Amino acid sequence: MTATEKALSASSSGRAGIAWMLLTTLLFVTQDATLRFLVQTYPFAEVAWARFAVHLAIAFVVVAVNSPSHLIAQRPGIQILRSTLLAVLTLLVAVSYKTLPFVDVAAIANVAPVLVTVLSVPLLKEKVGWRRSLGVLGGFIGAMIIIGPASLVFQWAILLPLAAALCNALYQIVxxxxxxxxxxxxxxxxxxxxxxxxxxxxxxxxxxTPDLTGAALMIMLGVLGACSHYCLIRAYTVADAATVAPFGYTTLIWAVLYGLLVFGESPSASTLAGGLVIVASGIYIFHREQVRAREAAAKSAAEGP
Structure with a gap:
């Protein structure tokens, strides 16, 4: 393969990865919108159980058809911990959607990558320089911009999406x-x-006991959960993380559209401003991680075997 062909192949893979990531974020937000609709009528645990049970059934069929040996984990403890964090995360998000505006929850959820950087220091023994520390500070400032006005109305409820973001960060680290x-x-x-x-x-x-519409929405919720995770895997399979990861923040765009068109909620100026600060901080942190990775690779290549 010539250099030109390699460049075209990389470009094509990049576009495919971005497309998969955009589809992933759309599915995640659609899943959350369905979740929010259901928790207005049904108990949180029931809705969350339906989401996971349908996902598990789909995953079992997919794995069994491909290779039943994949049903056995080499690291069951870590897998169960990861799955438990996702369960707690889902329950927290469900309760959040019962009490908070849709866009507020989605905006605060974007602080999770910032928390990953913070938690990677004690948990993964990673070093965080002053530039990434500034990005972390920016992320927290963005969260405070959102929380400030909202806390006057909802008080403790605004802590729920923050706790969900913390669980999400731990989920990513695990x-x-x-x-x-x-x-x-x-x-x-x-x-x-x-x-x-x-x-x-x-x-x-x-x-x-759900009616026909409720049962259909619960099944759809599980299908959306399974499909979104599959699309996320595909995004990182066909393209590198540096290309697709920044597009994960398009969740905020989808959330604003769903808030306006489905729930009739207009995002406040503080929510939009805080959300944009969080997104900018997360992208900057990711950029610095890529710079450090390239510098480490160049240093390793210079030192030789």
């Missing part, structure tokens, strides 16, 4: 620990296992 271990199919299967079990244990404490 996902990093699985690199080089279990296969993608194994991780895809275990993603919804703990949520199905834990939320299932809560069902006796609150159950409302």
């Amino acid at each position: 996902t990093r620990l699985l690199r080089g271990g279990d296969s993608t199919l194994t991780t895809f299967f275990y993603t919804s296992m703990a949520g199905t079990v834990l939320c299932g244990l809560l069902l006796p404490f609150g159950w409302v």
Whole structure:
């Protein structure tokens, strides 16, 4: 393959990766919109259980058809921890959507990558320089811009999406620990296992038999969850992280559109301003990570074997 052909191939892969990521964010926000609609009528645990149970059923069929051996995890403890974090995250988001505007929750959720940088220091022993520290500070300032006016109305409720963002950050860090271990199919299967079990244990404490529309939406919720995770995997498979990761922040755009068109909610100026600050901070942190990775690779190449 010539240099030109390689460049064209990389460009094509990049476009495909971006397309997969844009589809991922659209599916995630559509899933959250469906979740928000359902929790207005049904108990949080019931809705979350339906989401995970359908996801688990889809994942089981996919893995069983491809290779049943992927049903067995090499690191079951880490897989269960990761799945548990996703279950807690989902429940927190469900409660958040019961009490907070749709766009506010989505905007605060974008602080998760910033929290990953903070938590990677004690948990992964990574070093964070002053430039990335400024990005972290910017992310927290963005969150405070959103929380400031909202806290006057909702008080403690605004802490729910922050707690969800923390769980999301821990979820991403635990996902990093699985690199080089279990296969993608194994991780895809275990993603919804703990949520199905834990939320299932809560069902006796609150159950409302869904009507036909409610049941259909619950099934759709699980399908959206499974498809969004599949698209995310595809995005990072066909293109490198440096190309696709920044487009993950398009969740804020989809959230604003859903808020306006579906829920009739206009985002406040503070929510938009804070959300943009968080997005800019996250992209800057990611940029600095890529710079450090290139510098480390260049240094390693210069030193030789």
